Amino acid sequence: MTTIKQSVNVEEQAILAKKASKKLSILTTEEKNEALNKLADVLEAEYETILAANEKDLENGREQGFEDAFMDRLSLSKERVFDFANGLREVAKLDDPTDHVISQWTxxxxxxxxxxxxxxxxxxxxxxxxxxxxVDSTGLALKSGNAIVLKGGSSAINSNRAIVEVIHRGLESTKIPKEAVQFIDSTAREATQQLFTMKEHVDVLIPRGGGSLISAVVNNATVPVLETGVGNCHIYIDVDADVEKALNILVNAKTDRPAVCNAAETLVVHKEWLDKHKDALIDILTANDINVHGDEYAVKIFPDAVPAGESDWANEYLSKDLAVKVVDGVEEAIAHIETYGTKHSEAIVTENEQHAKTFLQLVDAAALYHNASTRFTDGGALGFGAEIGISTQKLHARGPMGLPALTTIKYIMTGNGQIR
Structure with a gap:
């Protein structure tokens, strides 16, 4: 396929999506919910087709030597397919975010x-x-009355193609036109770049992935962008932190799913707390096979720790590697996070309410936690059913973006012949 043909196809798909969005926008909540439940049933019924396609992507990934974290994100199983099918059912149960009267006056x-x-x-x-x-983005888009144009990465081309084919078959027996879900079936960079400039047909772009992908979209798109961000998330263990809480939160945030964006990448720990509880901390990190990249003080404390360079403080490891920074107080912890954080998710563990208040007021991030794991920055965990991404910007939407983030507003005036 030539670049020109790909460009024409992308534009044609965007035009089809725009036309379908008009039909979709006037459907009732019940009609949209029926479609989502139908899609969930079809995905479960055809999971073997999806897994067969996914295996092709996994085989390609193994041949190319993809890292374990990347392969984990790419990998599907019957359980995962059923999980995102159930996610569609959860979205169907949520309130329709459209046609809400936010305010009214005369x-x-x-x-x-x-x-x-x-x-x-x-x-x-x-x-x-x-x-x-x-699946997640399609479900949220359709429930909120939006058409969607999907451009997945080349590493998952077979999986995404199979999933969209199943979605299209499911939509055939619903009120939602299948043209409302467009999949750009191309691995060419030109196809993505074409989508960047479809301003007359596409209303917003949402990039979801690594820093280079997000930067490419933000820096090159003429279509408005809802910017998501990478997750260099921190756990700050304060001088007044409860030991059991601190250790449990740290291990959960680091090891529950190391390859996701809300996993902790850096431990910032108060020196006095570390000196008192270093044995317990060393034991639990060792038991969970966590590799420490530490500052000068941390390297002296933790066995087998390697010295952290400047890149370690900014690194989204997506693995069981953990940067460790030792500080003398909450202000120093905040300064470190301000320098290296990505405004995603940050946590403080402390029984000192004033320290917690200072941290929560001064740290600039989409999601902040006091005595809880950063792993809760997730649409499903927060009751949104699913998420289309986690916004780290401040305009329109911030944090996990569920249904309300996929709407805008319209002013409707009703008169009786008034003129100005």
């Missing part, structure tokens, strides 16, 4: 004014190795 001249929520229109989704994003 002017002195009798003109009635309503501010209501409406779909964004067409969402362009650009993402990397996670095939579950294909």
């Amino acid at each position: 002017l002195d001249n009798g003109l009635d004014v309503k501010k209501v929520t409406v779909p964004l229109g067409v969402i362009g989704m650009i993402y990397e190795a996670r095939p579950n994003v294909t």
Whole structure:
């Protein structure tokens, strides 16, 4: 396939999505929910087809020597397919975010004014190795009345193709036109770049993946971007931290799923707390096979620790590697996070309410935690059913983006002949 043909196809797909979005926007909540439940049933019924396609991607990944964290994100199983099918059912149970009257008032001249929520229109989704994003983003888009154009990474091309084919078969027996879900079936960079400039047909782009992907979209797109971010997340263990809470939170945040963006990458620990509880901390890190990259003081404390360089403080390891920074107080901890954090998820473990308040007020991040793991920065965990990404910007949406983030507003004025 030539570059020109790919470009034409991308534009044609965007146009089809735009037309479908008009039909989708006027469907009832019940019609959208019926479609989502149908898609969940079809995905479960055809999981073997999806897994067969996924195995091709995994085989290609093994041949190319992809890292374990990458392979974990790429890998599907019957359980994972059923999980994201159930995610669609959960989205179907959620309130419809559209056609809500946010506020309403009447002017002195009798003109009635309503501010209501409406779909964004067409969402362009650009993402990397996670095939579950294909389902999650489609479900959220359709429930919120939006069409979607999907551009997954080349590493998951077979999995994504199979999933979308199943989705299209499922939509055939629903009120949602299958054209509302477009999949750019190409590994060419030009196809992605074409999507960047479809401003007349695509209303917003959402990039989800590594830093280089997100930067490429933000820096090159003429379509408005809802920016997501990588997760260099920190756990700060304060001088007044409860030992059991601190250790449990750290291990969960680091090891539950090391390859996800809300996993902890850096431990910032108060020197006095570390001196008192170093044996317990060393034991639990060792028991969980966590590799320490430490500052000068940490290297003296932790066996087999390697000295941390500047890149370690900014690194999203996505593995069982952990950077360790020793500080003298909450202000120093905040300064370190401000320098190296990605405004994703940050946590403080402390029984000191004033220290917690200072941390929560001054740390600039989409999600902040006091005495809890960063692993809760997730649409499903927070009751959104699923998420289309985690926004680290401050405009329109921030944090896990569920259904409300995929709407905008419209002012509707009703009069009786008023003129100005």
